[in-house]
Amino acid sequence: MEYEEKTVSKENVFDGNIIGVDVLKVSQPDGKEATREIVRHSGGAAVVPINEKGEVYLVRQYRKPVEAELLEIPAGKLDEGEEPLECAKRELKEETGLEAKKIKHLIDLYCAPGYSSEKIYIYAATDLVEGEPCADEGEFITTEKIHINKLVEMVMNNEIPDAKTVVGILLAEKIVKGEIKI
Amino acid sequence: MEYEEKTVSKENVFDGNIIGVDVLKVSQPDGKEATREIVRHSGGAAVVPINEKGEVYLVRQYRKPVEAELLEIPAGKLDEGEEPLECAKRELKEETGLEAKKIKHLIDLYCAPGYSSEKIYIYAATDLVEGEPCADEGEFITTEKIHINKLVEMVMNNEIPDAKTVVGILLAEKIVKGEIKI
Numbered sequence: 001m002e003y004e005e006k007t008v009s010k011e012n013v014f015d016g017n018i019i020g021v022d023v024l025k026v027s028q029p030d031g032k033e034a035t036r037e038i039v040r041h042s043g044g045a046a047v048v049p050i051n052e053k054g055e056v057y058l059v060r061q062y063r064k065p066v067e068a069e070l071l072e073i074p075a076g077k078l079d080e081g082e083e084p085l086e087c088a089k090r091e092l093k094e095e096t097g098l099e100a101k102k103i104k105h106l107i108d109l110y111c112a113p114g115y116s117s118e119k120i121y122i123y124a125a126t127d128l129v130e131g132e133p134c135a136d137e138g139e140f141i142t143t144e145k146i147h148i149n150k151l152v153e154m155v156m157n158n159e160i161p162d163a164k165t166v167v168g169i170l171l172a173e174k175i176v177k178g179e180i181k182i
Numbered sequence: 183m184e185y186e187e188k189t190v191s192k193e194n195v196f197d198g199n200i201i202g203v204d205v206l207k208v209s210q211p212d213g214k215e216a217t218r219e220i221v222r223h224s225g226g227a228a229v230v231p232i233n234e235k236g237e238v239y240l241v242r243q244y245r246k247p248v249e250a251e252l253l254e255i256p257a258g259k260l261d262e263g264e265e266p267l268e269c270a271k272r273e274l275k276e277e278t279g280l281e282a283k284k285i286k287h288l289i290d291l292y293c294a295p296g297y298s299s300e301k302i303y304i305y306a307a308t309d310l311v312e313g314e315p316c317a318d319e320g321e322f323i324t325t326e327k328i329h330i331n332k333l334v335e336m337v338m339n340n341e342i343p344d345a346k347t348v349v350g351i352l353l354a355e356k357i358v359k360g361e362i363k364i
Contacts, residue, residue, distance in 0.1 A: 003244060003251075003322070004244060004249070004251075005244055005246045013195075013196050014195050014196050014203055016203075016205065016219040017217065017219065018219050018296070018297055019203075019219050019221065019297055021196055021201075021203055023198065024246065026246055028322065029322055030322075035199065036246045036247070037198040037199065037200050037201050038246065038247045039201065039221055039247070039297075039298075041294075041297070062185060062186060062187055063292070063295040063296065064187050064206065064208055064218045064220065065218070065220045065221070065294075065295055065296070065297055065298055065299045066292050066295045066299055066301070067186070068295075069185075069186075070292070070295055072295075077296075107337065107338070107340045107343070107348070108340060108343050109343055109344075109345040109348065110245070110248050110252070110343045110344055110345060111293045111294040111298075111345050112223075112247075112293040112294050112298060112300060112345075113245040113247055113248045113250075113252055113254075113343075113344055114200075114245065114247070114259075115200055115201055115221075115223070115247055116221075116247055116293075116294060116298070117247045117248055118294060119248070119343070120345075140185070140210065140211055140212075155289065156289070156362065158289045158290055161289070161290050161291055161292045161295075161301070162291075162292055162295055163291040163292060163293050163294075163302075163345040163346065163349060164345065166289070166291065166349050167345060167348050167349060167352070170349070170352040170353075171352075180338065
C-alpha cells in the first residue's frame, strides 16, 4: 500500500495561542470522502539530561488537560523560526538551569498522529553544568534528579505516564548501558 | 510543590466526532490567571502483539495530520462505555485479524499532556492465533510482522516516529529479553 489522502476542503474552526484546529474533507483510495479533525501544533523539543552517575533530571509540573502533576523530561514548544536544537538547549536551561557541553539528537516523535500534527525532537544531554533555572512567568515547575534504574522501575510501575518521557527514559537506559553511543 | 490549577471559566470552542476543544481560564499558585487550550479525547487502547519468534505485528496507515504513512502498533479509540481491555482486543482483531490467548496491561500513556486529555492504555498480547482482519469501512491498513531486534534498530534510525509505538517496541524488547515478565 502506498497512498495519500488528498485534501478536498479545509475549514479552520479554532485558532489559539498553542493550538489551532482544522476540519478537512479528504479523498480516500476507494474514492469516498472522509472527515479529518486536525490539531495544528508548531512542534517542540525535549531533552534527556543524564549525568555521569546515571541520574536523569526531570521536571514536575501540573498539567491541566489531565488534571495531574506529571514528572517529565524538560521540553517545550518551538518558538517561531526556532531550530529544534536551540529550543532543546533553551528549555533545558530555563526549566532546570542546566547547560550541556554535549547534546545529541536521538529520534523524533509524533505524539498523537491520529489527530495532531505535533512532532517532538528528542535529544540526550551529557557533560552537564548546573546553574539557576529561569522558568517563564506562570510556569511552576520543580526539578528532580533520579537514577535511571529507579526511573525504569517507575515506568514499569506506571508512575510516569508522559509518553515522550517514557521514550526518553527507555533510551537513556540504553545510553547508560552503552547500547547507544552518543 | 503540590498544587492544582482551578478552573475559573470554560468555553467550548469546538465539538467534533473525535475531539473537542475547550478554552479554560485557570487560577495559578501566584493568584494570577492563565489560559489553557485543551483538546478533549475519550482515550484509547493499543496492543503490542508478540509471537513466539520474537516478531511484532504492526499496522501501516496514512495519517493525515502528519501527511505520512506510519508503522504503528494496533490501536484505536475507546467506544463509549468500552473498557480499555475490550478495546485492545477489538482493535487487535479488526486491524490484524489476531486473537490473543494472553493479554496483559503494561502501562498507560498521556500522549500530549500539555494540551490533550488523551490517555492510551498499552497492552502486550502473546499466544497469538492468526485470522482475518475486519477493518472498519474507510480504514486502509496493512499488517507487517517484524522481528523485535530489527524494530529496535528502526526506532534508533528514526524510522518509527509514532510515540506509543516506540514505547510498545522498547517494552516488547524487555519482554522478549525476559526483563519484564508477562
